[in-house]
Amino acid sequence: MSNVVMATTVMVTLLLLMPLFAYTPNVVLAAIIIAAVVGLVDVPAACNIWKLDKVDFLVCLSSFLGVVFVSVQQGLAIAGQVSTETCISTRKLKESLGSSSLPLKPPLTSPTPLI
Numbered sequence: 001m002s003n004v005v006m007a008t009t010v011m012v013t014l015l016l017l018m019p020l021f022a023y024t025p026n027v028v029l030a031a032i033i034i035a036a037v038v039g040l041v042d043v044p045a046a047c048n049i050w051k052l053d054k055v056d057f058l059v060c061l062s063s064f065l066g067v068v069f070v071s072v073q074q075g076l077a078i079a080g081q082v083s084t085e086t087c088i089s090t091r092k093l094k095e096s097l098g099s100s101s102l103p104l105k106p107p108l109t110s111p112t113p114l115i
Contacts, residue, residue, distance in 0.1 A: 055090070059083045 021029075041064075050057045062082045066075030 055086050059086065 046057070046060060049060050059079055059082050063075050063079030066078035068075070070078070
């Protein structure tokens with residue numbers, strides 16, 4: 001029931017107050033949106049990602065910039081592409097260095113007597 005009341009209130013408010021925003025410049029509306037979006041950005045989490053893994057930070061930054069400057073769908077597509085490319089390049093680098101799933105050192109075992 002509360003959803004119906006809330007939806008009705010929003011509709012009535014939009015119908016009555018939208019004519020007041022008709023003469024508001026787009027710059028003011030953009031400033032309102034930017035002020036609302038600033039609270040959505042979690043800078044300490046981004047700093048933590050930077051400290052933990054630079055490649056993950058690159059994916060985070062590419063998705064953020066793609067969403068802000070292009071669109072949500074394109075930004076997520078850019079982030080997916082960057083993530084895929086980094087996974088492929090990391091795998092190729094490991095293969096070229098000869099890294100495998102085998103351990104680098106043999107496990108420590110007790111020597112067997114030669115009797």
